[in-house]
Amino acid sequence: MRTTSRIFLILMVFFLVVACAYGIVTSRYELLGLEPMGFAAILMAGGMSGMISAVTGINARRHPDRPEDDESAPVSADAGIQGSFAPYSWWPLWTAIAAAMVFLGVAAGWWISGLGAVVAIYGITGWVMEFNRGTYAH
Structure with missing residues (x-):
C-alpha cells in the first residue's frame, strides 16, 4: 500500500501543477466566461488523488506487513478470500x-x-x- 500511496501522491502533485498552469493559461478566457469548469475539475482530480493517497498511507501504517509491500513475497502470500460477490447479479x-x-x-x-x-x-x-x-x- 505504500507504493499505491506514493503513486497517488505523485498524481496529486501532477494535477495541482497542471491546474495552476491551466488556470494561468486560461485566465483571460475565464474573464470572457468561456472556460468556467476546467480549472475546478483538474483541481478536484488533484484533491481526490490526495484523499486516496491519504487513505492508503494510513492503511499502510496501520498494516505494515502487507504482501504487496514485500518484494520477496510469493504470489500465494496474499491468497484467500477477497470478498463476497454475487456471481449473477444484475x-x-x-x-x-x-x-x-x-x-x-x-x-x-x-x-x-x-x-x-x-x-x-x-x-x-x-x-x-x-x-x-x-x-x-x-
Whole structure:
C-alpha cells in the first residue's frame, strides 16, 4: 500500500501543477466566461488523488506487513478470500446505467440527471438488499 500511496501522491502533485498552469493559461478566457469548469475539475482530480493517497498511507501504517509491500513475497502470500460477490447479479448494471445517466444529465440536460437519480436509488437499493430476500431469490 505504500507504493499505491506514493503513486497517488505523485498524481496529486501532477494535477495541482497542471491546474495552476491551466488556470494561468486560461485566465483571460475565464474573464470572457468561456472556460468556467476546467480549472475546478483538474483541481478536484488533484484533491481526490490526495484523499486516496491519504487513505492508503494510513492503511499502510496501520498494516505494515502487507504482501504487496514485500518484494520477496510469493504470489500465494496474499491468497484467500477477497470478498463476497454475487456471481449473477444484475444490480451493478442498473447502478452503472444510473451513473451514466447522471453524468450525461450534467452535459445534456438536468432532467436526465433526475431520471438517473431515480434509477440509482432503485439500483443501489436492490444491490444492498440482494442477499436479504431469502436463499437463491435473486
